Amino acid sequence: MKNNKSKDIKNFLNFEFSSEEEKETFKKSSKTYSEYKEIIELFDNVKPLDYNEEVILEQLDHARLKPSTKKQQVIPLYKKWMPISISATVLLFVSVALFNIKSNLEHHTLAGESVQISLPDASKVWLNAKSNIAYNKAWEKSRAINLKGEAYFEVAKGETFTVKTPQGIVTVLGTKFNVKQRDTSFEVYCYEGTVAVMYKGKETILKANNFFNSKTLDIDMQKSIAAKTKPNWIENVSIFENTPIYDVVSDISIQYDIEFDINSNLNKDLKYTGSYHYDDTLETVLSVFCESLDLEYVKKGKSIYLNKK
Known part of the structure; x- marks a missing residue:
C-alpha cells in the first residue's frame, strides 16, 4: 500500500x-x-x-x-x-549550511580549560571553562560575538562591539569587561570604560568597577568595594565573598566536570566565603568547602552528593 x-x-x-x-x-x-x-x-x-x-x-x-x-x-x-520549487529549497538549505561553515569562526572550552583568543581588530578574549563564542569572519563589518558561558574581553577602540548571550546583550566601544552567562544567572563586570547592558528590555550603564547581576537588580548594590583589574579566574583562582551555595557549586562544576546533587534539607540561603586554585585536587576543594559550611559529601562517579553533617 x-x-x-x-x-x-x-x-x-x-x-x-x-x-x-x-x-x-x-x-x-x-x-x-x-x-x-x-x-x-x-x-x-x-x-x-x-x-x-x-x-x-x-x-x-x-x-x-x-x-x-x-x-x-x-x-x-x-x-x-527536479521540480524548481524542490530544487530551490534544497539549494537554499545547502547554501545556508555552507555559508555558516565558511563565514563563522567558533571557539569552545572543556571543563577545567580556558583559552586566550585574539580577534581580527586586536581585541582579546579569555574564554573560561565550558564556554564558547562564535563570530563572523567579516569582522570589520560587524564586531559582534555570540557567547555561551563566561569570557573576559579587552576591546580595542573602534566601532560598536557587541556580546550577545541567551539572557542579555552587552554593548561597548572600547573597554575591559567580563560577561558570565549560565543557566540561572547573567553577570557583567566593567573593569575599564563604559558598558551598556540590555536585560529583559531594560538598559543599564556600567562604569569602571560597577557590575550587573540578574539576581541583584538594585543599582546601589552593583558597585565593587575594591577596584579590580581582571577577573580572578584569569589567574586560575575562584574567590567567593558571601556567595550563595548554588553559585559556588556551579563554579566548581565547570572546573572539575562534575555534577552536584544538593539534599533538599540544606538551607537554600546558605552562603560561602573562601577560595580555591584550579590546580587543587577536587578532594581538597570539597573538603575545605564542606568544612566551612558544616557539610559532608559523597562522590559517586561524576556526581557529588551534599548533605548536612
Whole structure:
C-alpha cells in the first residue's frame, strides 16, 4: 500500500501520467491524492526546466578549451531536472549550511580549560571553562560575538562591539569587561570604560568597577568595594565573598566536570566565603568547602552528593 502511494505521488510530481485524463482521474478517485492534497498541489503548476543540450555542451567545450591558471570543476548536467520549487529549497538549505561553515569562526572550552583568543581588530578574549563564542569572519563589518558561558574581553577602540548571550546583550566601544552567562544567572563586570547592558528590555550603564547581576537588580548594590583589574579566574583562582551555595557549586562544576546533587534539607540561603586554585585536587576543594559550611559529601562517579553533617 505504501509503495503504491509513493509511486502515485512520484508520478504526479514528475509529470509522468500518460495524459491529462489519467492525471484528472488520479486526482478525483485516488485516496493518496485526498490524503496529501495540500502538499501535492503545491507542485501542481511546476514544470520541468527546459534547456538546449547542444548549446550547453558547446558552452562547456568552449570553457574547457579556454586557457586558465586555475583548475575548472565541471559539473555534469542531467536531462531530467527536479521540480524548481524542490530544487530551490534544497539549494537554499545547502547554501545556508555552507555559508555558516565558511563565514563563522567558533571557539569552545572543556571543563577545567580556558583559552586566550585574539580577534581580527586586536581585541582579546579569555574564554573560561565550558564556554564558547562564535563570530563572523567579516569582522570589520560587524564586531559582534555570540557567547555561551563566561569570557573576559579587552576591546580595542573602534566601532560598536557587541556580546550577545541567551539572557542579555552587552554593548561597548572600547573597554575591559567580563560577561558570565549560565543557566540561572547573567553577570557583567566593567573593569575599564563604559558598558551598556540590555536585560529583559531594560538598559543599564556600567562604569569602571560597577557590575550587573540578574539576581541583584538594585543599582546601589552593583558597585565593587575594591577596584579590580581582571577577573580572578584569569589567574586560575575562584574567590567567593558571601556567595550563595548554588553559585559556588556551579563554579566548581565547570572546573572539575562534575555534577552536584544538593539534599533538599540544606538551607537554600546558605552562603560561602573562601577560595580555591584550579590546580587543587577536587578532594581538597570539597573538603575545605564542606568544612566551612558544616557539610559532608559523597562522590559517586561524576556526581557529588551534599548533605548536612
